[in-house]
Amino acid sequence: MTASRAETPTAPRHDRASGGVALLIIDMINGFDFEGAEQLKPAATKAAGAILALRADAEAAGCPVIHVNDNFGEWHSDKDRIVARAMETDREITPRLKPGDADYFVLKPQFSGFYATSLPVLLPKLGVSRLILTGVATDICILFTAADAHMRDYSLWIPEDCVAAEDPARGRWALSVMRETMNAETRPTGALALADWLKR
Template identity: 35%
Template sequence: MARTALVVIDMLNTYEHEDAEVLVRSVREALPGIRTLLGRARAAGAPVVYVNDNFGRWRSHHGEILDAALAGRHADLVEPIAPDEDSLFVVKARHSAFFETPLSYLLDRLDISRVVLCGQVTEQCVLYSALDAHIRHLRVTVADDAVAHIDPGLAEAALRMMERNMAADISPSDRVAFEEDAET
């Protein structure tokens, strides 16, 4: 049986960076889709894994990262999708959720064969994470209404690349299934 995990990328964000205001607009649009995915994954009992930058704070852990994001200028974008007590958490330092993190090991231990990606930024961290999932022989789904971007043209190109080059399923959040199924 296939087992699916939801991977939430970089949504615990302080929005204190150069492209923040452009990104915030897109995050507001993606938030309903992310909430839909979280609800569907949790209802199905699928693992939810938050993978997040540490913002260069090398002594931080997931609680501190969440606290920093909730204390930031846009806590309203973080609070509705904050991890619950069952969520798993992986800290990353680079663009890919897999690069030098324990994510691959964690997914293997959970017997995951498919990942659903959501979060930010479509044309950067989501794209690189999809590629790394693909080369690890994981099936990839990206919920196109649950990813945020800085550059809309690059985001659209990234989604097309994921679909064509990585055989990713690009679907809206309300069509993404999390139930165990050999074909999903």
């Protein structure tokens, strides 16, 4: 879904998102059919449960939900094709987190959600100044997206229970980098509620 949806009269409006916060779900619409997926998927499945709960809280608070997803090298892809392709090999995560009618969907060609995508245009239109990053992989796409967001002065919450990596040690390392060099909040959703973060 592109930024134009926000300008459609019948579309949900998020220009006054609660606290200027958006929830990004990164690369969770995924067939998990790549090398290393067998190590990543168990952690991603666990993270999906926490993301699902956080998504419900975000929707209730009026925060936009934005799927930022790899195009898997298919330059003619769109949301429906990406979801259908993922569900061919994944029946655990994609069906639970697939985009709803009010969600936005941004395709990315590289690690960062900001690189060559509509995200830098969409976020200001939605009045967003704070981002919650969730998804996979902590040490790759989450880390690169966080770095680009930090350079654009977005405040960040990256709940450690809502992200996953192939190697847990590398995931912890990436979280420490984002916490120490990007001033990101990384406490899990069990220790920090969305309502409390919105009040900051």
